[in-house]
Amino acid sequence: MGGGDVERLIQMLSRLPGLGPRSARRAALSLLRQPQSRLLPLAHVMEAAARNVRTCSSCGTLDSCDPCSICRDPERDHGLICVVETVGDLWALERALIHRGVYQVLGGTLSALSGRGPDDLNIASLLRRVEAGGVREVILALGATVEGATTAHWLQERLAPSGVAVTRVGHGVPIGGSLDVLDDGTLVAALTARRPA
Amino acid sequence: MGGGDVERLIQMLSRLPGLGPRSARRAALSLLRQPQSRLLPLAHVMEAAARNVRTCSSCGTLDSCDPCSICRDPERDHGLICVVETVGDLWALERALIHRGVYQVLGGTLSALSGRGPDDLNIASLLRRVEAGGVREVILALGATVEGATTAHWLQERLAPSGVAVTRVGHGVPIGGSLDVLDDGTLVAALTARRPA
Known part of the structure; x- marks a missing residue:
């Protein structure tokens, strides 16, 4: 399975939500094929994010500044x-x-x-x-x-x-959704929240 | 969508094979929640891989050493x-x-x-x-x-x-596979490669 670096990369990628072992291997291979143009830039973006991103003390979102860009937007x-x-x-x-x-x-x-x-x-x-x-x-x-x-x-x-x-917020039928796949709770909410057409 | 660092992280993650925009956001969030224990270590593993991993001059695989650990295994x-x-x-x-x-x-x-x-x-x-x-x-x-x-x-x-x-390598019915989902080519190969039971 390649040397320690390759193995470690696959292992850490496979812990990401949405990536299983199989897709982690595919992702690792695709990154390792372009170490300078893809792997290293991704590593640097991750380092910058780990260094800069913090929780906004006002609203609690994640951003590079505190207060966040939304809270400081006039x-x-x-x-x-x-x-x-x-x-x-x-x-x-x-x-x-x-x-x-x-x-x-x-x-x-x-x-x-x-x-x-x-x-x-x-x-x-x-x-x-x-x-x-x-x-x-x-x-x-x-x-x-x-x-x-x-x-x-x-x-x-x-x-x-x-x-x-x-x-x-209102509850009801999602836009683009059809009624026959919705659960009863949503149908009740949708009927209760009915308005003149 | 958060500040520049968050945005860049999501964008680069979404370019990984197997990760769409939605799962890239989930992955970014999960990493940003543990910047020191997950995001930074992953960045460091990626940097080490980009620095160390090379193509084996003998067999062409990827490994941290050249010749690779398989080629140098006595x-x-x-x-x-x-x-x-x-x-x-x-x-x-x-x-x-x-x-x-x-x-x-x-x-x-x-x-x-x-x-x-x-x-x-x-x-x-x-x-x-x-x-x-x-x-x-x-x-x-x-x-x-x-x-x-x-x-x-x-x-x-x-x-x-x-x-x-x-x-x-032999071609035929994959172990655990049922015949009715296989294509004709595989069935032909499987029948041609038949052996005494």
Whole structure:
């Protein structure tokens, strides 16, 4: 299986989510065929990322600067905070170009099963931001799961005294989705959220 | 989508074979969550591989030393050369622990369509090794494709004058495979290669 360097590279690549042993070998081979033009540049990008990327002390996302480029953007609506579970969720919303406010990344959901309470999530800084004033609306863009709903409910109660508007993202039929593959919960949500056509 | 470092990391990861944009984002997130314990070590392994790994001047595989660890292994049968198309094929045979001889990695197959002739493949060093003497048998472990068969045929003719035994790997029903999913060519090969039960 080649020497130690090749073996180590394959082993570490195979630990990436989405890459099994087979695709890790393919990826390693493809990189090793172009050591100077592909392998080394990737190594350098990884080193720079490990050195520079940090968690934003305001919203909790990952960026090369703190506060992150979203939190320091004066064109963003800082009165509108969208609460998401993960950095990946934030990226998804950013790709959709749908939210012009700022974010709060919880880092997960409340979960009695996994023993994750409010102190294990990035909630304190959300409450600080709301208490500091200037926030008009908090949008809860959490997953449509039991844990997501529990977390949304908890945040709603916790934020109620502040007088800030708390909203939740709509649930229903995904755009491009057909009804016959959807679960009952989604169908109930879609019918309940019906509007004039 | 985060700052420049995050973006660059995702972009470069998404160019790996087997990783699309979606899984590249997942991989980047998972690495960025553990910058010191995962991202940096992977970067260092990649740098070491880019610095150390080279093509074996004898057989053409990739290794940290030249000649490679297989070619310099005195326990290997250096009179038995297994010819494969790619380094990946060599790895597959090594994992199967089936071949105790040495290898020759062609780096592809002859292909009129792609304009790959004998000079484009790692064939000259195979001929040199055979002419130097000490080789008893050359096993052609090439793919069961038109190009693989063409290359095997060409090598067979080219090696005939040397008097070295030239063999080909058997074709037939893959172990664990059922007949009804196999193509006609494989079924013909399997029936032609039938043996007493």
